[in-house]
Amino acid sequence: MATFGYALLLMTLVVSTYTGSAAIVGHHLKSQRLAVSARYGAFAVFGLLSCASSALVYLFVVNDYSVKYVQHYSDRSMPLFYKATSFWGGQDGSLLFWVWVMSIWGAIAIYQNRDKNKELIPYSLATLMVITVFFVTLMLFNANPFETYAAGAPTDGKGLNPLLQNPYMVIHPPMLYLGYIGWTIPFCFAIGALAHGKLDYGWIAAMRRWCLVAWVFLSVGLVLGGLWAYEELGWGGYWAWDPVENAAFMPWLTGTAFIHSVQVQERRQMYKAWNLLLIILTFLLTLLGTMMTRSGVVQSVHAFAQSNIGTYFFGFIILTCVVSFGLLIYRSKALAPQSGLESILSREFAFLVNNWILLAAAFFVTFATLFPSLFKAVSGKEVNVGPSFFNTWMIPIGLILLFLTGIGPLLSWRKSTGTTIRQQFTVPAIVGVLGCLGLVFGVGITHWKALAALSICIFVSSTIFQEFWRGTRHRMKNAGENAFDALITLVTRARRRYGGYVVHFGVVVMFLGFAGESFKKEIDQTLKVGEKITIGRYDVRLDDLKFEDDGQKTMVTAVTTAFKTGTDISLGQLTPAKWAYRKPADQTTTEVSKRMSISDDLYLVLAGYDGEARTAILQLKVNPLVNFVWLGTFFLMIGFSIAVWPERREQKAKATVRGMAPAMVGATTLALAMLTLVLAFI
Amino acid sequence: MPRSNLIKILLSATIIVGAGGYLLADTMAEPEVLTYFQPADVVIVNQKDFLGQRIRMGGHVAKDSILLKKGTLEYQFEVKPVLGMMKFPEAKDKTITVRYTGVVPDTFKDDAEVIVTGMVQPDGSFVAKELLAKCPSKYEAEQKNQGTY
Ligand code: HEM
Numbered sequence: 027m028a029t030f031g032y033a034l035l036l037m038t039l040v041v042s043t044y045t046g047s048a049a050i051v052g053h054h055l056k057s058q059r060l061a062v063s064a065r066y067g068a069f070a071v072f073g074l075l076s077c078a079s080s081a082l083v084y085l086f087v088v089n090d091y092s093v094k095y096v097q098h099y100s101d102r103s104m105p106l107f108y109k110a111t112s113f114w115g116g117q118d119g120s121l122l123f124w125v126w127v128m129s130i131w132g133a134i135a136i137y138q139n140r141d142k143n144k145e146l147i148p149y150s151l152a153t154l155m156v157i158t159v160f161f162v163t164l165m166l167f168n169a170n171p172f173e174t175y176a177a178g179a180p181t182d183g184k185g186l187n188p189l190l191q192n193p194y195m196v197i198h199p200p201m202l203y204l205g206y207i208g209w210t211i212p213f214c215f216a217i218g219a220l221a222h223g224k225l226d227y228g229w230i231a232a233m234r235r236w237c238l239v240a241w242v243f244l245s246v247g248l249v250l251g252g253l254w255a256y257e258e259l260g261w262g263g264y265w266a267w268d269p270v271e272n273a274a275f276m277p278w279l280t281g282t283a284f285i286h287s288v289q290v291q292e293r294r295q296m297y298k299a300w301n302l303l304l305i306i307l308t309f310l311l312t313l314l315g316t317m318m319t320r321s322g323v324v325q326s327v328h329a330f331a332q333s334n335i336g337t338y339f340f341g342f343i344i345l346t347c348v349v350s351f352g353l354l355i356y357r358s359k360a361l362a363p364q365s366g367l368e369s370i371l372s373r374e375f376a377f378l379v380n381n382w383i384l385l386a387a388a389f390f391v392t393f394a395t396l397f398p399s400l401f402k403a404v405s406g407k408e409v410n411v412g413p414s415f416f417n418t419w420m421i422p423i424g425l426i427l428l429f430l431t432g433i434g435p436l437l438s439w440r441k442s443t444g445t446t447i448r449q450q451f452t453v454p455a456i457v458g459v460l461g462c463l464g465l466v467f468g469v470g471i472t473h474w475k476a477l478a479a480l481s482i483c484i485f486v487s488s489t490i491f492q493e494f495w496r497g498t499r500h501r502m503k504n505a506g507e508n509a510f511d512a513l514i515t516l517v518t519r520a521r522r523r524y525g526g527y528v529v530h531f532g533v534v535v536m537f538l539g540f541a542g543e544s545f546k547k548e549i550d551q552t553l554k555v556g557e558k559i560t561i562g563r564y565d566v567r568l569d570d571l572k573f574e575d576d577g578q579k580t581m582v583t584a585v586t587t588a589f590k591t592g593t594d595i596s597l598g599q600l601t602p603a604k605w606a607y608r609k610p611a612d613q614t615t616t617e618v619s620k621r622m623s624i625s626d627d628l629y630l631v632l633a634g635y636d637g638e639a640r641t642a643i644l645q646l647k648v649n650p651l652v653n654f655v656w657l658g659t660f661f662l663m664i665g666f667s668i669a670v671w672p673e674r675r676e677q678k679a680k681a682t683v684r685g686m687a688p689a690m691v692g693a694t695t696l697a698l699a700m701l702t703l704v705l706a707f708i
Numbered sequence: 709m710p711r712s713n714l715i716k717i718l719l720s721a722t723i724i725v726g727a728g729g730y731l732l733a734d735t736m737a738e739p740e741v742l743t744y745f746q747p748a749d750v751v752i753v754n755q756k757d758f759l760g761q762r763i764r765m766g767g768h769v770a771k772d773s774i775l776l777k778k779g780t781l782e783y784q785f786e787v788k789p790v791l792g793m794m795k796f797p798e799a800k801d802k803t804i805t806v807r808y809t810g811v812v813p814d815t816f817k818d819d820a821e822v823i824v825t826g827m828v829q830p831d832g833s834f835v836a837k838e839l840l841a842k843c844p845s846k847y848e849a850e851q852k853n854q855g856t857y
Contacts, residue, residue: 370716410743418734419731422727634776634811643781
C-alpha cells in the first residue's frame with residue numbers, strides 16, 4: 027500500500043506537469059482539445075490525490091507500522107477516529123493534506139468555470155499546477171509520508187501527542203488549511219488575469235465567493251485554534267501571539283483588506299493594482315506561514331517540525347514574488363485607475379483607510395514574528411519578542427479598525443454630504459457617548475483600553491442596528507409588510523450588504539470578549555480537602571482528591587464545588603485533573619475544568635497535589651466575557667452565510683446549482699464546524 | 709498643490725508619525741518586550757556579567773534534580789548546558805540552580821529542554837518568572853535530522 031501511495035504521488039507529478047503545460051500550449055495553439063484535456067487533467071490530479079490520501083488513511087487504520095509516518099503518529103491503543111485523523115498530525119501528511127485540499131478547490135473552480143471566463147482559465151490552471159508540482163515534489167524528495175522502514179519495522183507506533191487527541195485539533199487544522207488554501211484559487215486567477223491582460227472586474231467577480239469562503243474558514247480556523255489552546259493548554263488564555271498563530275493571522279489580515287477593497291473596484295473601477303497586490307500578498311503570507319510553522323525557522327512553543335523544507339519554501343516564495351511582481355510591473359499601464367478619489371468623506375476613502383490599517387497590522391505582525399530570526403541573522407544574538415510587544419501595537423490598531431467598522435458602511439460612495447453625515451451619525455454618536463459615560467459612572471470601569479473598546483462596541487452596534495431599523499421601517503411603510511417580513515425581504519434583497527453588517531456585528535461581539543481580558547482574575551492556592559477559597563463572584567471548595575486508572579492512563583482529579591460567594595448556593599461541580607498516559611511514555615496532560623456563563627468563566631487547573639496530606643494546588647481564574655469571542659464567531663459565520671449566498675437575480679440567471687458550488691461547499695462545511703462548536707459546549 | 713491639501717497631508721503625517729513614535733517609545737520602555745536568549749553554558753561561565761539583567765536561558769533539566777516544596781508550587785532544579793551546542797566546553801559538567809514558583813507545563817520533567825526567563829541572583833542561582841519546557845524530543849523536533857522517522 028505504501029508503494030502504491032508513492033506511485034500515486036509520482037503519477038500526480040506527471041499529470042500535473044502535463045496539465046499545466048497543456049493548458050498553456052493549448053491556449054497558444056488555440057487547440058480546443060488540449061484545453062479540454064488540461065481541464066480533465068485538473069480532475070485527474072484531484073482523483074489521484076484523493077486516492078493517495080485514502081491510502082494514507084488506510085495505512086493508519088490498519089496499523090501498518092512499517093510506514094514511518096504511521097508509526098510516528100499513531101499506536102494501536104488509539105481510537106479509530108484519531109487514527110484516521112492522524113493523517114494531518116505531522117509534517118509529511120499535512121503536506122499531502124494540503125495539496126489534496128488544493129486539488130479539491132481547483133477541481134471545483136475549473137468545473138464551475140467550465141464555460142465561463144475562458145480567457146482566464148489557461149494561465150490560472152497553469153499556476154495552480156505549478157503550485158501542485160512544488161508540493162508534490164517536496165513530498166516525493168523530502169517529506170514522503172509513505173516512506174517505510176527498510177528492515178525491522180516496529181510492531182507498534184509511538185502514538186500521537188495526547189494534546190492533539192482532541193476534537194478541536196481534529197477540526198482546527200483542516201479549517202485553517204481550507205482557509206489557507208482557499209486563497210490559492212483567487213491568487214491563481216489573479217495571475218491568470220495578469221498573464222492574459224484581462225484586468226477588468228471579471229476575475230474578481232469570478233472569485234468573490236472563493237475569497238469569502240477562504241476568509242471564513244481562516245477565521246473559524248483561527249478561533250478554533252484559540253478554543254483549543256483555551257481548553258487544552260491550561261494557561262487560561264486563547265491567544266499568545268505565538269508564531270504558529272501569527273502565521274494564520276497574517277493572511278487573514280490582508281485577506282480581510284482584500285474583500286473590502288474589491289468592492290471599490292467593483293463599484294468605481296479603482297484600486298485595480300492594489301487588489302492584485304493584496305491577493306498576491308495574501309498568498310505569499312500563506313506560504314510564509316507554512317514555511318514558518320513547518321520548518322522550524324521560527325521558534326514556537328507549539329514545537330513543530332524542524333527540517334530543511336524551509337529552504338525549498340523560501341525558494342518558492344522568491345519565485346512567486348518574482349513572477350507576480352514582474353507581471354504587475356509589466357501590466358502597470360493597464361492597471362491605471364479610471365477614476366479618482368472625490369472626497370475624504372466617501373466610502374472609497376474609508377475602505378482605503380481600512381486597508382492601510384489592516385495592512386499595517388499585517389506588516390507589524392509579520393515583522394514582529396520574524397524579528398527574532400532577522401535579529402539573529404544580523405547580530406548573532408537570540409532575542410525573544412513577548413506578547414506585550416504585540417499588544418502595545420495591536421490594541422490601538424484593533425480599536426481604530428473597530429471604530430472604522432462603524433464609520434465606513436455609513437458613508438456614501440463618492441461623497442457624503444453634511445446632511446447625510448448628520449443623518450447617519452447623530453444617533454450612534456449620542457448612544458456611544460452615553461454608553462461610555464454609563465460605563466464610567468454606572469459600572470465604574472476605569473481601565474482605559476477596555477473602556478475605549480466597550481464604548482466603540484456600543485457605537486458600532488448602534489450604527490448597525492440603525493441600518494437594520496431604517497431599512498425595515500422603510501419597507502414596512504412602503505410595502506406594507508409586517509416587521510418580520512420586512513426584515514427578511516430587506517436582508518434577502520441585499521444579502522451582501524446585510525451579511526456584511528452581521529459579520530461586523532460578530533466582530534463587535536468578539537471585541538467585547540477581548541475587552542473582558544482586562545478584568546481577569548487569577549489566584550494560585552493550596553487547599554486541603556474541605557477548604558474553601560473566594561475568587562471574584564465564586565467560592566470554590568475542594569471536596570475530594572481522587573486517584574484512578576483506566577488502563578490507558580492514570581488520573582488524579584480534584585473534585586471541587588463552586589458556590590456563589592458567601593452563600594451555600596451550589597453552582598455545580600468542577601473537576602480539574604492531571605492525566606499521565608502510558609503511551610507515549612510519561613506524557614502528562616492537564617485537564618482544565620471550567621464553569622461557563624455569559625458573564626464569565628470560572629477556570630480551574632490542578633497544578634499539583636499531595637496524596638498523603640490530601641492537598642491540591644489549584645490555579646483559579648475568572649475570565650470575564652470570554653464567551654463573547656466564541657459567540658462573535660457565530661455571528662461571523664451567520665453573516666458570511668448571508669453574504670455568500672447568491673442574490674435572487676443571480677439565481678434566476680443561472681438556474682443551476684453550479685454558481686452556488688462554493689457557497690454550498692462553504693455552507694456545508696461550516697454547518698459541520700458549527701456542529702462541533704455546539705457539541706463542544708454541551 | 710492647493711494649500712488646504714498640503715495642510716491635510718501634513719496633519720495626517722504628523723498624527724501617524726506621532727502615534728507610531730509614541731507606540732515605539734511605549735514598547736521600548738517595557739522591560740519585558742525584548743529579552744536576550746543565552747545558552748546555559750554561557751550563563752554558567754559568565755555569571756557576573758548577567759547580574760540584574762533579564763534573560764532567557766536555555767538548557768536541559770539535570771536528571772533527578774527537580775525538587776518541589778511540599779504543598780507549594782516552589783520548584784528548584786538544576787539546568788545543564790545542551791551538549792553539542794556549547795560555546796564554553798568547560799561548563800560541560802556544571803549546572804546552574806534555578807528557582808521557580810508557579811504552575812509548570814506538563815512537559816517539565818527530567819531531561820526536558822527548558823527555557824527559563826528571569827534573572828541571575830548574586831548568590832549564583834537563577835530566579836525564573838517564566839518557564840517553558842519541551843519534551844526530550846519525542847515528537848517532531850528530532851525526527852528529520854536524526855533519521856528516526
Ligand atoms: C476586522 C474587521 C472587519 C471584518 C472581519 C469585516 C468583514 C466583512 C465582510 C465579510 C463583509 C462582506 C463582504 C462581501 O459580502 O463581499 C464586509 C462588508 C463590508 N465591510 Fe467590513 N469587515 C471589517 C472591517 C471593516 C471596516 C473597518 C470597514 C470600514 C471601512 C468595513 C466596511 C465594510 C463595508 C462598507 C461592507 C459592505 C457592506 C455593503 O455591501 O454595503 N469593514 N465586511
